[in-house]
Amino acid sequence: MLIELGHFALALALLVALVQGTMPLLGAARGNPAWMAMAEPAAIVQSLLCAFAFAALTHAYIVSDFSVIGVAQNSHTAKPLLYKISGVWGNHEGSMVLWITVLSVFGAAVALFGANLPRTLKARTLAVQGLIGAGFITFILFTSNPFIRLNPAPAQGNGLNPLLQDPGLAFHPPMLYLGYVGFSVAFSFAVAALLEGRVDSAWARWVRPWTLAAWVFLTLGIGLGSWWAYYELGWGGWWFWDPVENASFIPWLTGTALLHSAIVVERREALKSWTILLAIITFSLSLLGTFLVRSGILTSVHAFAADPARGVFVLALLAVAIGGSFTLYAFRAPAVDGGGVFSPISREGGLLINNLLLTTAATTVLLGTLYPLIADALELGKLSVGAPYFNAVFVPLMAPLVILTGIGPLLAWKRGDLAGALQRLKAAAGLAALALIATLALNGVDLINIAAAGGMAIAVWLFAASVTEWLSRVRGQDGLSWQRIVNLPRSAYGMTCAHLGMAVLVAGVTGATAWKEERIESLKPGEHIELAGYRVTFNTARDVRGPNYAALQGEYTVTRDGAAVATMRPEKRNFSQPVQQTTEAAIHTTGISDLYVVIGDMDGAEGAFVTRVYHEPFVPFLWYGVLLMGLGGLVSLSDRRHRIGAARRVSAPTHALPAE
Amino acid sequence: MSSPEISAPPKRWPLVVPLVVVIALIALFGKRLADVEGGDDPRLLPTVLLNTPFPEMDLAALPNRAFGGLATTDLKGEVSLVNVWGSWCVACLAEHPLLVALNKEKTVPIHGIAWRDPPEASLKWLAQHGDPYTRVGQDPRSTAAIALGVTGAPETFVVDAQGVIRYKHIGPITPEVWQTKLAPLIAQLKK
Numbered sequence: 001m002l003i004e005l006g007h008f009a010l011a012l013a014l015l016v017a018l019v020q021g022t023m024p025l026l027g028a029a030r031g032n033p034a035w036m037a038m039a040e041p042a043a044i045v046q047s048l049l050c051a052f053a054f055a056a057l058t059h060a061y062i063v064s065d066f067s068v069i070g071v072a073q074n075s076h077t078a079k080p081l082l083y084k085i086s087g088v089w090g091n092h093e094g095s096m097v098l099w100i101t102v103l104s105v106f107g108a109a110v111a112l113f114g115a116n117l118p119r120t121l122k123a124r125t126l127a128v129q130g131l132i133g134a135g136f137i138t139f140i141l142f143t144s145n146p147f148i149r150l151n152p153a154p155a156q157g158n159g160l161n162p163l164l165q166d167p168g169l170a171f172h173p174p175m176l177y178l179g180y181v182g183f184s185v186a187f188s189f190a191v192a193a194l195l196e197g198r199v200d201s202a203w204a205r206w207v208r209p210w211t212l213a214a215w216v217f218l219t220l221g222i223g224l225g226s227w228w229a230y231y232e233l234g235w236g237g238w239w240f241w242d243p244v245e246n247a248s249f250i251p252w253l254t255g256t257a258l259l260h261s262a263i264v265v266e267r268r269e270a271l272k273s274w275t276i277l278l279a280i281i282t283f284s285l286s287l288l289g290t291f292l293v294r295s296g297i298l299t300s301v302h303a304f305a306a307d308p309a310r311g312v313f314v315l316a317l318l319a320v321a322i323g324g325s326f327t328l329y330a331f332r333a334p335a336v337d338g339g340g341v342f343s344p345i346s347r348e349g350g351l352l353i354n355n356l357l358l359t360t361a362a363t364t365v366l367l368g369t370l371y372p373l374i375a376d377a378l379e380l381g382k383l384s385v386g387a388p389y390f391n392a393v394f395v396p397l398m399a400p401l402v403i404l405t406g407i408g409p410l411l412a413w414k415r416g417d418l419a420g421a422l423q424r425l426k427a428a429a430g431l432a433a434l435a436l437i438a439t440l441a442l443n444g445v446d447l448i449n450i451a452a453a454g455g456m457a458i459a460v461w462l463f464a465a466s467v468t469e470w471l472s473r474v475r476g477q478d479g480l481s482w483q484r485i486v487n488l489p490r491s492a493y494g495m496t497c498a499h500l501g502m503a504v505l506v507a508g509v510t511g512a513t514a515w516k517e518e519r520i521e522s523l524k525p526g527e528h529i530e531l532a533g534y535r536v537t538f539n540t541a542r543d544v545r546g547p548n549y550a551a552l553q554g555e556y557t558v559t560r561d562g563a564a565v566a567t568m569r570p571e572k573r574n575f576s577q578p579v580q581q582t583t584e585a586a587i588h589t590t591g592i593s594d595l596y597v598v599i600g601d602m603d604g605a606e607g608a609f610v611t612r613v614y615h616e617p618f619v620p621f622l623w624y625g626v627l628l629m630g631l632g633g634l635v636s637l638s639d640r641r642h643r644i645g646a647a648r649r650v651s652a653p654t655h656a657l658p659a660e
Numbered sequence: 661m662s663s664p665e666i667s668a669p670p671k672r673w674p675l676v677v678p679l680v681v682v683i684a685l686i687a688l689f690g691k692r693l694a695d696v697e698g699g700d701d702p703r704l705l706p707t708v709l710l711n712t713p714f715p716e717m718d719l720a721a722l723p724n725r726a727f728g729g730l731a732t733t734d735l736k737g738e739v740s741l742v743n744v745w746g747s748w749c750v751a752c753l754a755e756h757p758l759l760v761a762l763n764k765e766k767t768v769p770i771h772g773i774a775w776r777d778p779p780e781a782s783l784k785w786l787a788q789h790g791d792p793y794t795r796v797g798q799d800p801r802s803t804a805a806i807a808l809g810v811t812g813a814p815e816t817f818v819v820d821a822q823g824v825i826r827y828k829h830i831g832p833i834t835p836e837v838w839q840t841k842l843a844p845l846i847a848q849l850k851k
Contacts, residue, residue: 277678284682291689311693319686326679333675370688377691579748579776579813601801 003068006056007147010097013049013104014137016042020107020130024123028195036123040111043126046133047108050101054088057097057146061088067153070094070146076159078548086170087160092294092310093146095173099290100136102174102181107133110185110210117206124192125185132184135317143310162549162575162582168228175221176248180286182214183255187283187325190276194328197335199272204265207279209637211262215255216633222248223626234583234598236516236614238622241390246369247289253362254282257355264348268340268413271352273333278355280329284322285362291318292369346416350408357401364393402458402506405499406465410472424472428464435460448514455510463503470496494636498629505625511618518614522603532615534595535559536568541599541609549573551584554599554609558588570599593617709825714742714817715807719797722779722786730771730797736823739849741770741816741842743793744805746777747785749813755832756789762838763792768846772796775805775813818842820849 020042027035057070061084066072074091075084089095107129114122140146163169189207193199225245230238239245258278264271291314342348368385406428410421422429439453473492474484519529523538530536539555551573558565568586575582588595593616600610709715714735721729735742743759745752763770772793774782779798786793799805808817818827827845829837 273675281678315686315689315693318689322682323679323686326682330675330679370685373688373692376695377688576748579746 002056003060003065003147003149006053007145009049009056010053010137010147011141013046013053013100014134014141016046016049017104017130017134017137020046021127021134022130023127024130025127025195028120028123028127033119036119039123039126039130042130043104043107043111046130047101047104050097050104050133050137053147054097054101057094058085058088061085061094064157065153066155066157067149067151068146069148069150072150072154072157074160075157076548077156079160079165080547082167082170083160083165086164089173089177090160090164091146093140093144095177096136096140096144097146098174099177099181100133100140102177103129103133103136103184106182106185106210110188114206121189121192121196121203124195125188128188128191129184132188132321135321139310139313139317143313159548159575159578161578162573162580163232165548165575166228166232168224168232172221172224172228175217175224177221179214179216179218179221179255180248180251180289182210182217183251183279183283183286185210186214186258186279190279191325191328193276193336194325194332197332199265199276199336201266201269204262204275205641208259208262208266211255211259211279212633212637215252215259216630216637218248218252218255219626219633220630222252223623223630226626227623230619231585231587232582234585234612236518236585236596236616238512238619241368241387243369244289244293246365247285247292250362250366250369251282251285251289253358253365254278254285257358257362258282260351260354260358264351268342268348270340270342270348271355273337274355276333276336277329278359280322280325281359284318284325285366287318287321291315340414342413343415345411345418347408347411347413349416350404350411353404354401354408357397357404361394361397361401364397365390368393398506399454399458402462402502405502406462409466409469409495409499424468425465428461428468431464432457432461443515452510452514455514456507459503459507459510461503462506463500466496466499466503489639489641491636491639491641494632494634494639496632497635498632501625501628501630501632503625504621504628508618508621508623508625512616512622515617516614518612520610520612522608523611524606524608527608529611529613531613532593532595532617533560534565534613534615536595536597536611536613538609538611541602541607544571546573549575549582552599554597554611556586556597556611558595566595568595568597570597572599589620591620594619709809710828712825714819714823714825715804717797717804717807719773719799719804722774722782722796722798724783725791725796727795730773730795732823734771734795735819737821739768739821739846740794740819741768741846742773742819743770744773744775744799744808744810744813744815744817746775746813747781748777751832752814753789755814755834756792758833758835758838759792760790767843769794773799773804773808775799775810776802816842818845818849 020039023035023042024037024039027033027038057068059065060068060071061075062081064071064075064077064084066075070091070093074094075087079087087094089098107126110117110122110129111126114125117125186207189203189210193203222245225248226238229240230236258275261271261275261278265275291311294310294314340348368389371385406425407418407421410416410424411418436453436457439456440449443449443452470488470492471480473488474480476484517532519531521527521529523529525538525540528535528537535558537557537559539557541552541554544551544553551571553569553571556568556570558568566588568588570586571584573582573584574580583598586597588597594614596614596616598612598614600612602608603610714732716732718731719729721727730742759770762768770792772795774796776799778800782796782798786796797804804810808815812830814832816829816833817825818829820826826849827842829842833842
């Protein structure tokens with residue numbers, strides 16, 4: 001019964017979304033306040049209906065109601081509660097309901113918190129949000145309905161892919177959707193601004209917190225996915241340039257660009273048309289990600305069960321949403337252009353270069369991801385593009401970006417003093433050179449270590465430059481001032497934190513790529529593997545049982561110079577419903593590097609097991625970096641000029657120009 | 661030091677560029693979707709195995725069946741189907757009646773690979789649901805499944821008379837799959 005109510009609520013949400021998508025738009029065009037005012041209640045009601053539909057579906061998963069087709073296909077009574085719930089979005093239909101729920105909740109948030117928005121801008125923004133919602137609810141109801149009943153109901157369900165039965169992956173999709181879908185708000189604001197024909201710094205101030213929030217979620221979502229791949233897939237890898245990973249990474253790159261260009265609009269009213277374009281592109285790429293995962297047109301381990309009918313529908317949605325907004329852009333962008341002029345060497349100039357590098361990087365990743373498709377369409381044969389391409393094109397674009405990220409914040413708005421900025425970065429340059437030399441001295445001079453030394457040097461450079469920039473803000477003639485430290489706006493701290501995170505991430509990527517070591521050997525009880533100063537001794541293997549799996553658990557004693565370090569227990573889990581094996585690597589971390597042990601198959605009759613040991617230096621830095629970046633976003637989000645109601649009243653600029 | 665001031669150029673044509681790119685991409689995706697619908701599914705194996713000889717294996721028989729286990733040499737001389745299945749596999753049960761019916765028609769021998777399945781369980785399941793297989797080999801340690809690149813059960817390989825893999829179907833065989841894909845291919849291979 002609840003399921004039917006959920007189904008009904010979703011159908012009702014479609015009607016509400018249609019009203020939300022049309023009446024306020026007409027009202028804004030005709031100056032009819034009553035029609036415009038319909039946007040807010042419609043957005044709130046739509047989100048309540050979607051949330052109810054989502055809750056009804058979740059309930060069916062929790063109580064294992066196998067008369068619902070999605071539950072029968074994806075759930076099982078023996079699953080732990082967490083995975084019964086995460087099973088809701090572990091499949092295409094349910095994940096779409098989550099998607100639409102997040103979308104409508106963002107719409108409701110704009111309705112509730114956008115009290116200061118000009119009436120027409122708010123009406124139009126919510127209308128665009130409503131139209132996106134209407135499109136996707138239609139998609140769910142007609143091609144991907146999770147509320148369909150199965151008759152007769154099976155006694156037991158098929159279960160969830162065991163790889164997905166993991167806490168990391170339980171929260172990875174919701175995070176990612178919060179990011180993807182969060183960019184819809186920037187998109188709706190951009191389309192609304194094009195309709196209004198007006199973009200100013202107030203507009204940027206409204207858009208930025210939403211972009212920032214979406215960016216934080218996407219950053220953490222991608223990080224969570226990478227972390228999961230690292231500890232669950234058992235290869236010790238953390239990024240594979242898989243099409244679906246790329247599909248989330250490309251909007252992250254353009255979203256990062258958007259975040260920075262919106263600052264220029266806010267502070268200087270320049271780059272307006274470009275910022276609008278980025279907002280449209282970023283959400284379009286999020287939609288593209290949704291399409292690629294669900295249509296079956298790309299080969300990926302992540303792909304949902306594909307159905308061409310769905311693909312056609314999503315493609316049509318894409319064509320309308322993206323094609324429509326770009327057409328609007330082509331006609332209306334000249335109306336929003338103009339604004340402050342600036343010298344190439346200035347804060348704006350630096351942010352512009354940041355944008356160019358980020359969008360170029362996004363384009364190259366997109367090209368690599370779609371190249372198999374393009375090649376196939378042009379009859380160049382079936383092929384796949386792998387990590388070598390991405391590393392070869394991505395790294396040369398990121399290295400200058402990281403270096404410039406150190407300099408940009410030290411330049412003044414409008415016209416900067418490059419020589420002065422570099423003068424202040426002498427210490428940072430010195431430290432970077434030191435890192436370069438130390439890396440080579442410690443590891444020897446060969447091709448890999450030269451590249452690694454370069455990576456470490458720019459990581460140290462960015463870290464030191466970010467600290468220098470912070471110091472230059474809080475230090476006056478009289479030395480460090482507590483007053484200045486406290487008064488520095490949160491957005492400044494957010495930036496510093498995120499840039500430090502970037503530096504830590506670069507160090508992590510560099511170290512983890514260059515110095516990963518692995519050994520694979522067949523070990524009998526008592527035998528050991530030596531790697532990176534550790535001695536990993538295999539003691540025994542035994543069978544253990546989990547709630548819905550049986551596992552082989554190996555026990556390994558790890559020592560270093562004869563001193564006990566840890567006992568590690570990797571597992572190989574055999575799930576029966578559905579039948580699949582998963583590896584549970586045992587990871588011992590020092591906080592700087594990880595020791596990673598995986599137990600494989602039995603080898604021969606004498607109790608020997610294939611054992612893989614990886615030494616993964618600097619991998620923890622990846623997670624620290626991602627967390628610092630996310631934290632930076634949150635701190636910046638808490639800046640008082642973003643706070644509800646403050647948007648209009650705060651008129652004085654809160655950024656202090658660097659003292660000079 | 662003065663440097664030239666820059667501002668956004670007022671030219672109009674660059675504004676249309678994104679739209680053109682989007683239209684091109686949508687056309688590309690549309691074509692690809694049409695291909696997928698037309699049967700050219702990219703997921704149907706980046707099959708390195710397609711048109712290569714069936715990998716070497718010699719799998720033990722299930723006890724007390726008329727024909728023996730499955731070895732690579734058994735696949736030469738006649739077009740055949742090799743079906744990877746297990747008594748634990750729900751989707752295999754869905755395709756099973758079709759396999760039983762096909763076996764009655766005697767168009768093509770169907771061999772089974774009992775993947776990660778205790779022999780008693782396999783035999784009990786076959787007794788219960790019908791036994792369409794000519795030969796059945798046991799694959800308790802996934803050696804055959806790994807050699808074949810099996811990602812899940814059921815999967816079915818079409819092997820020609822020279823013992824070369826000509827097609828791989830992932831998932832249950834439906835009557836539609838049989839009529840539109842497997843049957844025509846088998847008829848053609850038999851010529």
